[in-house]
Amino acid sequence: MADPLLEIADDLYALPLADFTPARDALVKEHKADKALASAVKGLRKSSLPAWVVNLLVRRDPDQVDQVLAVGEALRDAQENLDATQLREFTKQRRQLTASVTTAARRLAREEGVKTTEAVGDQIEATLTAAMLEPDAAKAVRSGLLVTAIAATGLGDLDLSGAVALPEALGFSATARPVAAPDPTQRPQLHVVPDPDADVKARKAADQRLAEARAALGEAEKEHRSSRRAVEKLRAKTLQLQAEIDELRSRIAALDSEVEEVDDELGEAEAVQAEAEEAVDEATAAVDEARAARERLKG
Structure with a gap:
């Protein structure tokens, strides 16, 4: 691997x-x-949980990921060729x-001691779907360097600028790291090495996690405010449309009533017309x- 930063990021x-x-750190x-290099390493962001699970899947079961990407490529070909059946x-x-691969990915995470919620599962599945719909998303997934989940519409409007750890990630393939089966004949050798700076390091790590958690909270609150504004806007639009519907229904009811009145008047007018036609016929016969x-008198 020529790029030391990519090698470090892969690990x-x-x-x-x-x-x-x-x-x-x-x-x-x-x-x-x-x-x-130190500055670039320091800038590497920690993955979100859904992104980490996808990265885990890419390294633990690359064959399954390749199958996902192959089906995605076939799907894109079918779209380009407008083959409706395919x-x-x-x-x-x-x-x-x-859905199947998402279940497998969550199982891998559980084997690593990490439980995932349905919401996280939805983001994992959305990322896999994006990889099937968008070639660049497929490259991002295959890199194993995701930092956030991905969502795509398949319309070519995907922005991956913040989804991967490095711009060079697109086109990079993560190193497969399957879990080796334990050797039942070998007993693990455990060595405990005391670390004199353990407390300081633990506090620094805790401070870092707190800072990251606060940053994540800030982003979540920002997203919440944005989504709340969107909901309020859509609710107002719904009320407006409902009012217009009610107004139209009222107008339709009024027109229905008017049609009934006109039908009654039409029936009466047709009856008068029939009587008039009968009178005309009788008068014509009399004439x-x-x-x-008179003609007979002349003769």
Whole structure:
């Protein structure tokens, strides 16, 4: 691997989520002689839980990820060729596959001691779906360097600027790290090495986690305010549309009543017209009879 930063990132994002920050800080100190590299390492962001689970899946089960991406490529080909039959089949296959792989990814996380909620599962599935719909999202997933979940519409409007740890991640493939089966004949050897700076490091790590949690809270509150404004706007629009519907229904009811009145008047007018036509016919017959009598007198 030629790029030392990518090599470092590949190792960092393969770690358990709780180990990321202390490991990153240790690497910053390790590479302090190279200020540019140390600064770049320091800028690596910790993954969100859904992104970490996807990164874990990419490293633990790359074959399954490759299958997801292959189906996505086939789906995009079907869309480009406007093959409706293939499109329906691949869309169905996509939904089944993403649901199945999401379950597998959550199981891997559970094996690592990390429980995931349904909400996290939804974000994992949305990320896998995005990878199937968008080629760049597929590259982002395959990199194993995701820091946030991804969502896409398939319309080419995906912004990945903040989704991966590094711009160079697109086109990079994470190193597969399958879990080795334990050797039942070997007993693990445990060594406890006391760390004189353990308390200081723990406090620094706690401060870092607190700062990150506060930053995440700030972002969540910002998103909440934005979503609340959107909800209020849509509720107001709903009330406006409902008022317009009520007004139209009232207008329709008035027109229905008017139609009934006009129908009644039409029936009466048609009856009068029929009587008038009958009177005209009788008068015409009388005229014809009088004319014939006059003609007979002449003769």
